[in-house]
Amino acid sequence: MFPATIDDQPAQYLDQVGTVFARFDTQDSGNLSYGVEIAGQRYFVKTAGDPADPKPISGFERRERVLRNAAALAESISHPLLPEYHGLIESAGSRHHQISQLRLVPRLLARRCSHH
Known part of the structure; x- marks a missing residue:
């Protein structure tokens, strides 16, 4: 389903394929994560963040x-209590390659994250 x-860049790609309903960009780690709805399904997408950002730990x-x-x-691994994993996406649209992980967002979490 996903390339x-x-x-x-991951954010541009997500805007093209779906609707970003949450952005998690204040993590000390420097990772940038998103909640995105694509074709009626909600996904949690985690990226390695901005390669040029000097602030992360x-x-x-x-x-x-x-x-x-x-x-x-x-x-x-696979377990009914874990979000379904949809793979890794390499992003060549930056100075460094960025990667994104796609996981299906459980319904309860999707309701709690519906802010943007």
């Missing part, structure tokens, strides 16, 4: 490694 690679390369590790873990 393995995109040419745009973790550097961009570390944030990227952590996301890749989480993706590998998500691919290796």
Whole structure:
């Protein structure tokens, strides 16, 4: 359903394919996350954030490694209580590659996050 690679920044891609209903951009880690609705389904999308941002506790390369590790873990396990994992998207539209993880947002969380 989702491409393995995109040419745009993650935020631009999400605006093109759906409606962003939440943005989580005040995390100390530097990660940027989004709640996005695409074709009637709500997803949580986590990215490694802005490679040029000097403020986060973790550097961009570390944030990227952590996301890749989480993706590998998500691919290796499945449980009815875990959000459905939809894969990793590489973004070539930046100085560094950015990656995004897509997870289906559980219904209860989707209701609590419906602000933008």
